[in-house]
Amino acid sequence: MTNDTRPTIADVARRAGVSKGLVSFALNGRAGVAPDTRERILAVAADMGFSPSLRARSLSVGRAFACGLVIGRSPDVIAADPFFPSFIAGVEDEFSISGQVLVLAAATPGRHEEETYRGLVADRRVDGVILSDLRAGDPRVALVAELGIAAVTLGVPDVDSPFTSVSVDDGAGIRLAVDHLTDLGHTDIAHVAGPTAMLHGRSRTAAFEAAAADRGIRSRVVPTDFSAADGARATDALLDADVPPTAIVYSNDNMAIAGLGRAQRRGLVVPRDLSITGFDDAEIGRHLFPALTSVATDARGWGAAAARALLAATTGGAAEALALPDPRLIVRASTGAPPTA
Template sequence: MADERRPTIADVARSAGVSKGLVSFALNDRAGVSPETRERILAVARDLGWTPSLRARSLSVGRAFAGGLVIGRSPDVIAADPFFPSFIAGIEDEFSVSGQVLVIAVATPGRHEAETYRGLASDRRVDGVILTDLRVDDDRIDLVAGLGLAAVTLGVPESASPFSSVSTDDGAGIRLAVEHLAQLGHRDIAHVAGPGSMLHADRRRRAFDDAARHAGVTSRVVETDFSAIEGARATEELLDAAIRPTAIVYSNDHMAIAGIGVAQRRGLIVPRDLSVTGFDDIEIGKHVHPTLTSVATDARGWGRMAARALLAAVGGAAPEHVSLPDPRLIVRASTGAPPRTTAAAAARHQGD
């Protein structure tokens, strides 16, 4: 009969070639372990299938050993958003080897959302939460602080916050996209943006405006809720304009792919007649026709770092602000030079 004995810390230590004490420090995210050794120990623990006795730990220290993720978007938008599955996978990368459980709730922003946080705290279902989709004047920060929960914000809030944050430059990828299109010769570029109430969408929009102004190009913006159907609607609006843009910078890949579909149904050829860029660099974007130029971000890495920061906060560590590498622009087949007639007209206009 196969040995079904549950792996222990001693097994992890033996396989990793370190002491049990060092394994305990690594698994509990305590100081005194180098990043390289910690990663090696976590990898060995995952390979062995090691998991802690959650019930015993909870009873002994009075903690839930759970982190909360309350997503304030409609289920349809969440289902279509490529960010959250990768982000959640990153959280689970960390939680799975440190004995944590991830509690996910979808709530309508406002009263329902606030009651969800209150319920998690009053029932002691979580020790802390990760706050995503930061908003202008985000009242969740004061709410969560008042509930006594540890927390980490995904992005840096505009208002004062007592919590750690994990962030990247929201506008860097958009600036790269605009610069790329301007270098190709585009002089009329549009941006299909996310909701202005969300800080990361607002920062991307501001980055677009700044980059367009710096490049000396005509620009326009259409706001959406990040969904593919709204991306299609925004594309229809832009293509119906008296003078349509020669390039569109979308705030996520699903909207960009929907936009390509709208353009092709109208008989336009991408990128001959219209160049398109996305954001997130999802897998399907590498296989659509034409392949999608997109801004690559590490959503799974965000999840891992957010989970680590939350575990540190729950353990009493001082707040810290973790900056992730800037996004990169991956150039593929959906971008090219603008139509010749448009480029010639722009050149004549500049010469007048």
């Protein structure tokens, strides 16, 4: 390799001590490469500054070398939700090495969303898509299968699916939060939940209700659209009750932060008067006063795993169900013993 030319796949293969075919398999996430060999090849490629010629590869194999992520939420909710930037960073961790491009679109669930998927495929802009925010009876699974492109679902759909799923047990994190609060002595805990139409919103609510029943405590659930504004509204409704809860388990950190603000505006001291837990462990929660107890999920790792699975699917890999490690509860200063009478 000369100083005035960029490294080629042959240069990467030579330095890594493997064949060009094995380098190609590793860069495209295809099966047949041992994990340690794949990591070594990717490390060599990164060290050499290898960047595949996307145009040449597209012309040679008739593929777009791009994958889509269509987010069916309000742009305001997307902008405020810390999950998506972390998840997308994980996807880019993989795509930056393999030479893929991420095509991102926000679309209103329903007709506009369907048109977005059809347009991506009709224009041959993507080879596959990541389906996020799965819904009950999600029609996108059948739609994408009909369109004939590869896909990966974030979570396991409740309908027949030919696609690989990459999932995290959200319920495990909610159960940890309920157990933590009951161990502190709380017997009246509320859940500010996500939309009932979303499977992960449902699973978190079901886990909360089951955990509360197991521990024999009083519980109540207020559904929201996952936005901070709706989290604030739900918090006000709970604190206005004749007998308000002594702790609230929120389904994401944005709503928990909004709830913390509403409680303090009323003159309540957290956690002396009210304990609060979040979900996703957003960095900002660690810098609040008091710092937010939250369920930690590895959104970036989830994005990387989804990207690897999608790369495998676009090259004919068999569908499988991939389960990531369970969430952890990070205990901080926003939770404590319930107030004494």
